[in-house]
Amino acid sequence: MATLSIIGGRVIDPAAHLDLITDLHIAAGKIVAVGTPPNDFKAERQIDVQHKIVCPGLVDLGVRLREPGAEYKGTIISETRAAANSGITTVCCPPDTNPVIDTPAVAELLQQRAAHSGMAKVLPLAALTRGLAGEQLAEMGDLKEAGCVAVSNVLPIVNTEVLRYALEYAANCELTVFIHPREPWLGVHGCVHEGAVSTRLGLSGIPETTETIEVARHLFLIETTGVRAHFCRLSTARAIKMVKQAQTQGLPVTADVSAHQLFLTETDINNYNSQCHVYPPLRTQQDKTALRTGLLQGGVDAICSDHQPHEADAKLSPFAMTAMGISGLDTLLPLCLHLAEEMSMDLTTLLSYVTTKPAQILGIDAGTLAVGQPADICIFDPNDSWQLAPENMRSKGHNSPFLNWKFKGRVIYTLINGKVVYTGC
Amino acid sequence: MNTIQLDPQGRLKHFLGIEGLPKALLIEILDTATSLISVTEQTVKKVPLLRGKTIVNLFFEPSTRTRTTFELAAKRLSADVLNFNINTSSSSKGETLIDMLRNLEAMHCDLFVVRHAAGGAAHFMAQHVAPHISIINAGDGRHEHxxxxxxxxxxxxxxxxxxxxxxxxxxxxxxxxxxxxxxxxxxxxxxxxxxxxxxxxxxxxxxxxxxxxxxxxxxxxxxxxxxxxxxxxxxxxxxxxxxxxxxxxxxxxxxxxxxxxxxxxxxxxxxxxxxxxxxxxxxxxxxxxxxxxxxxxxSNGIAIRMAVMAMTLKAIPELKDTR
Structure with missing residues (x-):
């Protein structure tokens, strides 16, 4: 039975509102004590982490691994390793792989390959409808049995009756529905937020209503079906307000935002910077501010990387013709630490958005350092300054608008099930 | 928007858009066109300003008028002109814009006149083209012309x-x-x-x-x-x-x-x-x-296009000598 003690670190567990310099003791892959070790405990290995921060491993609600289907962009091995090296110990994989995660076979394949890699844990999201086509329901019961933690259609379900039944059936299976709100017609050819920047650059716009109308349509159906729902990657102030209102009314809804949306706006596209080509598009300064405020005042429950790695060529075209997405695993924790500094937020609160809260949304045993929990742990040096460069990115995709940004805070150890899977220097 | 269009001396290197260009430069373009307009009215409608230069018209969108006036402008400056009318079907055969650019560079051309349906296409080409080549935007999506x-x-x-x-x-x-x-x-x-x-x-x-x-x-x-x-x-x-x-x-x-x-x-x-x-x-x-x-x-379009071609290819001092 492998035993390990993590000695002298600043231990932060948002789930227990704990922020204390203490020790952590691990046996058989689980946390057995915080502080004094159990009587009979003898550590086979000790890690001394003075002046370092020890927190639960990060739980990332949106990670495209690119496997199966687009292995030239990323693989389960490359991306789960990138996650682990960035302090992320659990990743949720949306079902829009090729083939789609709409059969137990695909869900199992993903988990087996992930288990084989031994890096970050992979939790697949199942398709809500077959092939994500929005016509027939996917076999949600079987998919849940096969390890899918929630269901999502990623793409819009145009037929509202199908959507209603899908939500009812998901509620029947006690599955949370992950919703990417995107009205199917508005701004369908758009590539940037509709406003002053789209007008100046002559690019097709995506209006705010593309998001808000779809949030509204879903909220009415969530109310009538009673399904537990999670809104993914919200980008507009108005949508945050609607979610907050729904929460106040007692609806079982939560929401997340991408880390990049908390830092970038439409003006960062500047002269057609294709690294800023994302969906939902970068919005206005007011939206960015509202997203940040939502973290503290309600409406935003979690921050995720919305990791979408691409090969270099995918971003090498005129703006509208480039692939959307940012490779975000490497920058999730650094951006969050940067955010805490900019917003003068305490680390316990900040870390809750990438640990405890996403774990609660998924209903999984993660995101906490409580005794008895799997020892998925991230240890980082909060004072180590560094600069993001393609050479130091761990993801296979180097598509990041944050290249050359200076960050403070770097992961030095990652543990998964009590095993050290990453050691930095 | 102007940084990439101008060389370190503030002269026109590419002509991608009006946004960000200083007033003096716009006036210079107009004045240069004025000095060139007489060429188009002579019996021998040619000046040797761009002799030995190769100009490529790269039109990814159908156009008769604009392409023709660019072609005429280039010929009146004694440049050699190549016309590529690339319909979407042939560019969708898999060759990316960047591959096409590299191929044309290998043919030792000096100036690309580009029309493309995507906003920012000319800007994109200017960012990735070899340093000795100039780009003139002949219309990019809804962006600029x-x-x-x-x-x-x-x-x-x-x-x-x-x-x-x-x-x-x-x-x-x-x-x-x-x-x-x-x-x-x-x-x-x-x-x-x-x-x-x-x-x-x-x-x-x-x-x-x-x-x-x-x-x-x-x-x-x-x-x-x-x-x-x-x-x-x-x-x-x-x-x-x-x-x-x-x-x-x-x-x-x-x-x-x-x-x-x-x-x-x-x-x-x-x-x-x-x-x-x-x-x-x-x-x-x-x-x-x-x-x-x-x-x-x-008619004015020809003189303006002559002016911009000559300016981006730095042929204007010679013009002043010949006057």
């Missing part, structure tokens, strides 16, 4: 004393128009008194007022006391996209007729980038009328 704007400025300067006192109305499908955007930038930079955009809400891009223009939905109000009217072409596809009900109704509300010209300044001129849709955005009597300077714009 800077040589059109400069030929429009040239035409305005022919008819009007100075820019400072002018009220200019741009009328029609502003949303889809690169001509409108380039003209707005050019007019603002040259310091006209007022730029107006006139059209229905559905053809008006969001946030256009941030560019410094006044927005009008009614044609009569938009044209009141203006000195210059710049009409835009209405693409018939706009009906299918549910942006306007019919050509008939569009003409009722936004068609330029002799009657409505009464509200303008008495000396107002009527411009149009062409090709014109008679009876859609402009009535025939207006298009053929004495205020119309539409054909003058076409």
């Amino acid at each position: 800077p040589t059109q704007a400069m030929l429009d400025m040239y035409t305005i300067r022919q008819y009007k004393e100075d820019f400072a006192s002018l009220r200019v109305a741009i009328v029609g499908d502003i949303l889809h128009s690169r001509v409108a955007r380039s003209n707005i930038h050019a007019l603002m930079t040259l310091g006209v008194a007022e730029v107006r955009v006139v059209g229905p809400n559905t053809l008006m891009p969001k946030g256009i007022a941030m560019m410094g223009v006044k927005v009008f939905n009614r044609l009569k109000e938009g044209l009141r006391n203006v000195d210059v009217i710049l009409m835009l072409r209405l693409q018939r596809e706009r009906m299918q996209a549910a942006l306007i009900p019919s050509v008939h109704e569009y003409f009722q509300y936004y068609g330029l007729t002799e009657a409505i010209l009464d509200v303008t300044h008495p000396g107002a001129i009527v411009m149009h980038p062409g090709p014109i849709n008679r009876g859609v955005e402009i009535d025939s009597p207006v298009a053929n009328g004495e205020r119309s300077v539409i054909l003058q714009q076409v």
Whole structure:
């Protein structure tokens, strides 16, 4: 039975509102004590982490691994390793792989390959409808049995009756529905937020209503079906307000935002910077501010990387013709630490958005350092300054608008099930 | 937007858009065109400014007029010209724009004139092209069409004393128009008194007022006391996209007729980038009328394109020597 003690670190567990310099003791892959070790405990290995921060491993609600289907962009091995090296110990994989995660076979394949890699844990999201086509329901019961933690259609379900039944059936299976709100017609050819920047650059716009109308349509159906729902990657102030209102009314809804949306706006596209080509598009300064405020005042429950790695060529075209997405695993924790500094937020609160809260949304045993929990742990040096460069990115995709940004805070150890899977220097 | 267009000495390296270019440079383009316009009127319509240079017209969108005037301009400067009309089917055979660029570079060309359906395409090419090659934007999506704007400025300067006192109305499908955007930038930079955009809400891009223009939905109000009217072409596809009900109704509300010209300044001129849709955005009597300077714009287009080609290829000092 492998035993390990993590000695002298600043231990932060948002789930227990704990922020204390203490020790952590691990046996058989689980946390057995915080502080004094159990009587009979003898550590086979000790890690001394003075002046370092020890927190639960990060739980990332949106990670495209690119496997199966687009292995030239990323693989389960490359991306789960990138996650682990960035302090992320659990990743949720949306079902829009090729083939789609709409059969137990695909869900199992993903988990087996992930288990084989031994890096970050992979939790697949199942398709809500077959092939994500929005016509027939996917076999949600079987998919849940096969390890899918929630269901999502990623793409819009145009037929509202199908959507209603899908939500009812998901509620029947006690599955949370992950919703990417995107009205199917508005701004369908758009590539940037509709406003002053789209007008100046002559690019097709995506209006705010593309998001808000779809949030509204879903909220009415969530109310009538009673399904537990999670809104993914919200980008507009108005949508945050609607979610907050729904929460106040007692609806079982939560929401997340991408880390990049908390830092970038439409003006960062500047002269057609294709690294800023994302969906939902970068919005206005007011939206960015509202997203940040939502973290503290309600409406935003979690921050995720919305990791979408691409090969270099995918971003090498005129703006509208480039692939959307940012490779975000490497920058999730650094951006969050940067955010805490900019917003003068305490680390316990900040870390809750990438640990405890996403774990609660998924209903999984993660995101906490409580005794008895799997020892998925991230240890980082909060004072180590560094600069993001393609050479130091761990993801296979180097598509990041944050290249050359200076960050403070770097992961030095990652543990998964009590095993050290990453050691930095 | 101007940093990539100018070399360290502030001279034109690429011509991608009007936005961000200094007023002095726009005036320099107009003045250079003035010095070149006589060439087009000689019996031997050629000067050797770009002899030995190779210019490639890369048109990813169909165009007759613009491509022809670029070709004529290049030939009058004694350059060798290659025309590539790339329809989407052949560029969708898998070759990316960047691969195409590398291939053309390997043929030792000096200047690419690019038209492309994607906004920012010319900018993208300028960022990735070999350092000795210049790019001229002949229209990128809805973004800019800077040589059109400069030929429009040239035409305005022919008819009007100075820019400072002018009220200019741009009328029609502003949303889809690169001509409108380039003209707005050019007019603002040259310091006209007022730029107006006139059209229905559905053809008006969001946030256009941030560019410094006044927005009008009614044609009569938009044209009141203006000195210059710049009409835009209405693409018939706009009906299918549910942006306007019919050509008939569009003409009722936004068609330029002799009657409505009464509200303008008495000396107002009527411009149009062409090709014109008679009876859609402009009535025939207006298009053929004495205020119309539409054909003058076409002639001026050649001189402007000669000027920009010669300037980006740094052939202008030689011009001064030959004078």
